[in-house]
Amino acid sequence: MVGQGVLRECLLASDVDRVLAVGRTPTGRHHQKLREVGLDAYESEVAGYDACFFCLGVSSAGMKEEAYRRITYDLTMSAATALAKASPGIAFIYVSGAGTDSTEQGRSMWARVKGKTENDLIAMDGLHAFAFRPGLIQPRHGARSKTGWVRAAYVVMTPVLSGLRMIFPRQITTTEQIGKAMLNVARTGGTKRVYESPDIVAAGSDKTPT
Numbered sequence: 001m002v003g004q005g006v007l008r009e010c011l012l013a014s015d016v017d018r019v020l021a022v023g024r025t026p027t028g029r030h031h032q033k034l035r036e037v038g039l040d041a042y043e044s045e046v047a048g049y050d051a052c053f054f055c056l057g058v059s060s061a062g063m064k065e066e067a068y069r070r071i072t073y074d075l076t077m078s079a080a081t082a083l084a085k086a087s088p089g090i091a092f093i094y095v096s097g098a099g100t101d102s103t104e105q106g107r108s109m110w111a112r113v114k115g116k117t118e119n120d121l122i123a124m125d126g127l128h129a130f131a132f133r134p135g136l137i138q139p140r141h142g143a144r145s146k147t148g149w150v151r152a153a154y155v156v157m158t159p160v161l162s163g164l165r166m167i168f169p170r171q172i173t174t175t176e177q178i179g180k181a182m183l184n185v186a187r188t189g190g191t192k193r194v195y196e197s198p199d200i201v202a203a204g205s206d207k208t209p210t
Helices: 002-012 065-086 109-123 148-167 175-188 197-203
Strands: 019-023 034-038 051-054 090-095 127-133 194-196
Touching (some): 002 051, 002 175, 051 065, 090 109
C-alpha cells in the first residue's frame, strides 16, 4: 500500500527521470518513466539511482521469529548491500512501523526485528539510510493493501479515518503524504534518520521540503 503511494508520487514528480520498480508481482501501472523487474533480477539493474524506497514487508501475525526475520531483516539487508555497492551514497528509505524497538531488547518480536533492521541500515557504509515509522495510514488515490485482512479492516475503518485525521492530524498519515515525504527526504537529505508519524506528515506537506 505504501509502495503504491510512493510510486504514484515518483511518476508525478517532474524531477524524477526514471523509476525502477522491483517486486514480487507487477504493479499494474504503465508510464514512460517506469520499468519493472522481479526480485530475482534487480541486482544488475540498480546502478546509477539516487534513492531507494524500500516498502516490502509482511505482517508478523502467526509467524515465528526466524521466518519473520528472514523476510524483514535478511532480505532487506541483502538488497541494501547490493545498492550500497552499485550506487554508493544512495538514499535508502526503509518503511518500518510505529512502535519499532530501537533497543532490540523488548518483548515484541516484530519490534525487535524491525529495530535491528533500522539500526543496521543506518550504520551501513555506502547508504544514507532513513527509517519511516508510520502508524495508521489512510489509503489515497486507489492504493490498497495486498493482505486480505488488512483490506477488510480498511473497509470498516474508512468512514472514520478522515474524521480521526481531523482530530489527530499529526498521528495519521496518508499514502500520498508518505510518498511525498519519501521524495522530499531523498531530495534534501532530511533532518533526522528516524521519522515518526508527525515527522512524516511534516515532511510530506506541500510546503518547502524538510
